[in-house]
Amino acid sequence: xxxxxxxxxxxxxxxxxxxxxxxxxxxxxxxxxxxxxxxxxxxxxxxxxxxxxxxxxxxxxxxxxxxxxxxxxxxxxxxxxxxxxxxxxxxxxxxxxxxxxxxxxxxxxxxx
Amino acid sequence: xxxxxxxxxxxxxxxxxxxxxxxxxxxxxxxxxxxxxxxxxxxxxxxxxxxxxxxxxxxxxxxxxxxxxxxxxxxxxxxxxxxxxxxxxxxxxxxxxxxxxxxxxxxxxxxxxx
Numbered sequence: 325x326x327x328x329x330x331x332x333x334x335x336x337x338x339x340x341x342x343x344x345x346x347x348x349x350x351x352x353x354x355x356x357x358x359x360x361x362x363x364x365x366x367x368x369x370x371x372x373x374x375x376x377x378x379x380x381x382x383x384x385x386x387x388x389x390x391x392x393x394x395x396x397x398x399x400x401x402x403x404x405x406x407x408x409x410x411x412x413x414x415x416x417x418x419x420x421x422x423x424x425x426x427x428x429x430x431x432x433x434x435x436x
Numbered sequence: 437x438x439x440x441x442x443x444x445x446x447x448x449x450x451x452x453x454x455x456x457x458x459x460x461x462x463x464x465x466x467x468x469x470x471x472x473x474x475x476x477x478x479x480x481x482x483x484x485x486x487x488x489x490x491x492x493x494x495x496x497x498x499x500x501x502x503x504x505x506x507x508x509x510x511x512x513x514x515x516x517x518x519x520x521x522x523x524x525x526x527x528x529x530x531x532x533x534x535x536x537x538x539x540x541x542x543x544x545x546x547x548x549x550x
Contacts, residue, residue, distance in 0.1 A: 328479075357537055367526065367540035383537065415479065424470065425538060427480040 326350075328428035330416050336434045337406055345401045345431045349418030356399050357425060358391055362412035370414075373399065406435045438463040438531045442541035449548055451519055457512040457544045459527035469510040470528040470538065471501055480526065486510065497521070522548045 329348045337343050349356050358370040369383040373393045384390070388406075393399040403410055413432050417425040443458040461467060471483040484495025491503040501512045510527060524545050528538040 359538075359540075366542040367528075367538075369537040369539070372537050380537070417480075424482050424485055426482070427472075429479040 328416055328418050328426055330414075330428040330431050332431060333429065334432045334434075336436065338436050339408060340405055342402065342404045343406055343433065345403075345414050345433070347399045347401070347416030347418075347428060349397065349399070349416070350420075350426055351397075353418035353420050353426075354396070355419045355425075356393055357417040357419075358399070358401050359415045359417065360412045361415055361430070365412075367415070370401070403433075406433075408435050411435045438467070438529050438539045440527050440529050440539055440541035442525075442527055442544050444544050445542065446545045446547065449517055449546070451548055451550050452516045454515050455513065455517050455521075455546065457525050457527075457546065459510045459512065459541060461508050461510065461527075461529045463508075463529060463531045465531050468530045469501075469503060470530070471495065471499070471510075471512050472526045472528060472540075473497075474524045474526065474543075476523070483512070483525070517546070517548045519548050519550060521546060 331346045354375045356373045360368045360370055371391045372380040388404045391401045411434050413430040415430045416428045419425045439462045441460045449455050469486040472480040473483050474480050483499050484493050486493050486503045494500045499514050501510055503510050524543045526543050527541040530536055530538050
């Protein structure tokens, strides 16, 4: 596709439910990143995938958060047992080696 | 560890006035610097980047930034702003190997009025 796409664009869920957020990177980009944007916290790095290497999970805030990347392309970010503080915009970005990151439009998650 | 400080959370200006959005970073290794813009309800768009070479970099929409290693700064400037420049601007740093995650500043909201 022409850019990074994310789905859904908006997700409203109840506290305690699990959610899955999807990211389709730009074709051919080997690196994929997840960030979280929330009021008061700005943009926070969550996790990074590069090719077939083990992901850098150093930004994940708790063990309720996990992500996978299948076939080196599509990625899914899963949040288990959602809490109200998980409400944020979740941004995905991809890049080719040595180049800038291109961001998707984000998924706005609201936990009631 | 790397960090980015955007010194102004909000910058109000009048149309056609010049603007400077300030960004300072800290890092113990060589850095790559970026400015992104986020329009309301949209994703992040790259304005410009510094990887190496000339310290004055020009980006889209008439913006430019200057990398100053001694002052560890990467301020964003535009000589004459438009209403359409109203948005949030993020400075970011990537340290070390290409492909590592970006560290973002808290953002500066630029509000342009007529």
